[in-house]
Amino acid sequence: MNGGAIRDSGSEVVLGLDGGATSTVCVCIPLPPLLDHQNLPDPLPLLARAVGGCSNYNSVGEKAAKETLEQVITEALTISGSSRSAVHAVCLGVSGVNHPSDQEMILNWLREIFPSHAKVYVQNDAIAALASGTMGKLHGCVLVAGTGSIAYGFSEDGKEARAAGGGPILGDWGSGYGIAAQALTAVIRAYDGRGSQTMLTGRILKALGLSSPDEIIGWTYVDRSWARIAALVPEVVSCAEAGDQIAHDILVEAVKELALSVKAVVERLRLCGEDRNGSFPIVMVGGVLETKSTWDIGKEVVKYIQKLYPGAQPIRPKVEPAVGAALLACNFLMKESEVNNHS
């Protein structure tokens, strides 16, 4: 089974890390044989899985982010019975990587943790999410809508593009944070006379354990975590299902916003081909797109996108983003082995 480029994969392992807004997951898989164009085993054999806190340095600071990474890596290696020197490659998909300088900083953290022969890769978490739906192949578009939202894509010839993903200040209105912040705003507007009455008032006050809308203002200041706000999305969905017009309008707007970010990526990369009917994968990831409700945001987004691009093929990944990151590492290794074999 051993391929040409890598002669002895022996007990070597590959680590995939997902550094999300609320937790960090590390998985460990055996290094697969890396033949040219070879398909990776599906499902991947998982040697270990470890979970830690948030590792987005924008949220928790550099020191805490680095410590969390070290901790989940150590735990995953311990569980799998591997040493750091057995690590052939590591790929970290992490939110908050918006600029090459961010990437370089985190690469340096990983280089400090692992021996020099290990290959280290750092990618925006959206790219690991894409890989989780395409078995590591970087082609098509991913839409992530959890606490935040982002669309990210790759063309067949390796061009990449992203849209949204700017965080709460920069108007990602289709994200969980965006939906819930608009619902909270609607409650305040109904209360002070700027907006119509809405079922959201009773539902959200109950969910937060508050007795009056003016208490919401203080509540938003107590803890500035966006995930805490995004956690209110199910209340908005349930009000929309119960016929509340304001909740419905917020979700319709979110669907449009999410589809618009996919559209921006698809257009820039011409993923739909020149005739706009070309086939391409669209990987759908994140809590907002996974509601098991009658009012199904993910389904509406797909409908909207397929109206624009009939060839869009929605994929709901069967593996988590950390496994996507491990698949990505394998994909990068394969490409490098390909280059080496042909040179």
Add this chain to the structure above:
Amino acid sequence: MNGGAIRDSGSEVVLGLDGGATSTVCVCIPLPPLLDHQNLPDPLPLLARAVGGCSNYNSVGEKAAKETLEQVITEALTISGSSRSAVHAVCLGVSGVNHPSDQEMILNWLREIFPSHAKVYVQNDAIAALASGTMGKLHGCVLVAGTGSIAYGFSEDGKEARAAGGGPILGDWGSGYGIAAQALTAVIRAYDGRGSQTMLTGRILKALGLSSPDEIIGWTYVDRSWARIAALVPEVVSCAEAGDQIAHDILVEAVKELALSVKAVVERLRLCGEDRNGSFPIVMVGGVLETKSTWDIGKEVVKYIQKLYPGAQPIRPKVEPAVGAALLACNFLMKESEVNNHS
């Protein structure tokens, strides 16, 4: 000149404090004679003025907020050559007072600082701003649009109402923060293909010393102060003046939002009377309403309001909110002396 209720105002003083989002101002005035229905001297003689940092406990925490208050109070008293026991009354207008429990906490801080005979009052900073335009009288509506925005009003019979003022999460889109956050969002949307190109891109990147829109995302995370974002309002105004459609639309939307919050207050208090033509003061305060530009947000808001309520009388206060707080303290003392005289 000495009135009935207060026989010896001697060297007694009144303190007015304005605890804004970026700084805290304390002014010291001599206790005026408190006759029934007497008009306060205009202009008020100012004995001292001191400035400190932010005292919004939501932003800086309770300990820092309290220390800042103590510091500006001590400084103002030192400058005026007064002791704490000479303080007859103190009124603090402070942002972040959204609920009676907030008010009670800050009242207790002031009670710890001053001897028990001093009257202490804590009000939402919007109320001090109203008083700064009405010489202490609580009647009419104030619109504050600085970093944040709020409308607050009182009817002749003492009913009060507010609208907006929820902070950045709760959609105060007419505030300086709201205007600038939408401008930053427009730059990101133009960059990633979701929105049209806008002059805001070049103007804002230059103002922030950045070279590419994707650096804005990191910039928003470095420092979560809203005032830093609101500081970009002049760039938006200048782009709108230069004919940029997106900047223009953001300002038009802000005008509507600000007028809508005034409308909510006016309607709830029926400030315009039953025939909707009644006269009432509308006090306009804050950097967003004071632009000395061709595109004048404040002027547009007044136009919008006067179309709805022809009797609305705009007032631009000649004194600062801290003086408004001092006027408010005098007003409260006068009312109490009135009650005592009549009982």
